[in-house]
Amino acid sequence: MSYILKVENVVKSYNGNPALRGVDLHVREGSCFGLLGPNGAGKSTMMKIMTGILTPDQGEIELFGKSIRKESAAISRQVGYVPQEITLYEKLSAWQNLTFFGKMYGVRGEKLKERMKRVLGQVGLLERAGDAVGSYSGGMKRRINIAASLLHEPKLVILDEPTVGIDPQSRNHIFEMIRGLQRDGVTVIYSTHYMEEVEALCDEVAIIDHGAIVSQGGLRELLELHAIKAVYIETEGMVAAPSINGASHVRQEGAGWIVECERPMEMLGQLSRQYASSGRAVRALELMKPSLDSVFLKLTGTKLRD
Numbered sequence: 001m002s003y004i005l006k007v008e009n010v011v012k013s014y015n016g017n018p019a020l021r022g023v024d025l026h027v028r029e030g031s032c033f034g035l036l037g038p039n040g041a042g043k044s045t046m047m048k049i050m051t052g053i054l055t056p057d058q059g060e061i062e063l064f065g066k067s068i069r070k071e072s073a074a075i076s077r078q079v080g081y082v083p084q085e086i087t088l089y090e091k092l093s094a095w096q097n098l099t100f101f102g103k104m105y106g107v108r109g110e111k112l113k114e115r116m117k118r119v120l121g122q123v124g125l126l127e128r129a130g131d132a133v134g135s136y137s138g139g140m141k142r143r144i145n146i147a148a149s150l151l152h153e154p155k156l157v158i159l160d161e162p163t164v165g166i167d168p169q170s171r172n173h174i175f176e177m178i179r180g181l182q183r184d185g186v187t188v189i190y191s192t193h194y195m196e197e198v199e200a201l202c203d204e205v206a207i208i209d210h211g212a213i214v215s216q217g218g219l220r221e222l223l224e225l226h227a228i229k230a231v232y233i234e235t236e237g238m239v240a241a242p243s244i245n246g247a248s249h250v251r252q253e254g255a256g257w258i259v260e261c262e263r264p265m266e267m268l269g270q271l272s273r274q275y276a277s278s279g280r281a282v283r284a285l286e287l288m289k290p291s292l293d294s295v296f297l298k299l300t301g302t303k304l305r306d
């Protein structure tokens with residue numbers, strides 16, 4: 001298997017406080033790799049280290065088969081990194097901002113114009129390109145920031161929580177842009193604390209918590225291995241946790257109960273028969289979709305949004 005990025009045993013502390021505690025990551029070429037974890041887990045620190053902005057206290061990073069310590073300049077020409085902070089000139093138009101960034105990346109002349117049109121189209125802002133960035137919404141600014149990172153046609157794009165605090169329309173544009181990059185064979189590393197985003201976009205995932213990787217692998221594989229299997233039931237007048245044969249755990253969720261069990265299909269049949277004969281009205285009885293939320297809960301003992 002060909003890996004575009006290998007991170008081996010990376011350790012990083014800030015003033016003696018550990019932010020990363022021996023992180024290993026392997027990112028396959030062409031994948032959309034989600035780095036999923038709660039706020040403060042170490043995602044930004046890891047991304048700054050993999051782009052060479054921060055130096056780790058310990059560990060090795062190999063990008064495109066080369067050590068970033070030894071060949072950082074050559075490597076950075078193939079990487080587009082979008083930090084969380086917006087770095088644009090508010091008084092200049094999007095077009096002028098991109099001209100500036102393009103030159104910084106060494107793209108000039110007709111090639112730069114062609115690339116600017118392409119990336120503005122990718123983020124859905126071609127028609128607003130002449131307007132001052134100061135008049136844009138937060139989501140539009142984020143999209144221009146992303147467009148700037150694509151001007152030099154990077155093979156790897158690293159996005160640090162690109163959807164935090166933005167409108168749903170901008171979020172959809174960013175998702176479409178990422179899907180387009182994937183079709184072009186670009187590898188994407190995407191950090192987020194929203195598990196639904198990883199489920200919607202990524203084929204590979206690493207879950208990070210308190211500076212350590214809890215689990216990583218293919219999305220389907222992780223769900224298969226670790227997602228909690230369960231059935232949801234909501235019935236009339238059920239106030240206390242029902243005792244159910246074969247359930248490993250029963251917990252309240254909204255107006256109903258989540259029944260965790262090894263064989264959810266069998267549980268569905270059992271509950272259906274049990275409640276049909278009890279005469280109590282059943283409002284909902286369904287299989288729970290395997291989710292990364294439950295993977296996180298199972299592996300860390302806490303909810304992702306705690």
Ligand code: ADP
Pocket residue numbers: 014015018019037038039040041042043044045046
């Ligand atoms: P995430 O991106 O997952 O929210 P970060 O990498 O930003 O996590 O932070 C990981 C930990 O390191 C947190 O405890 C955070 O407070 C701390 N941290 C991050 N940047 C700095 C910094 N520049 N100085 C001191 N502590 C920092």
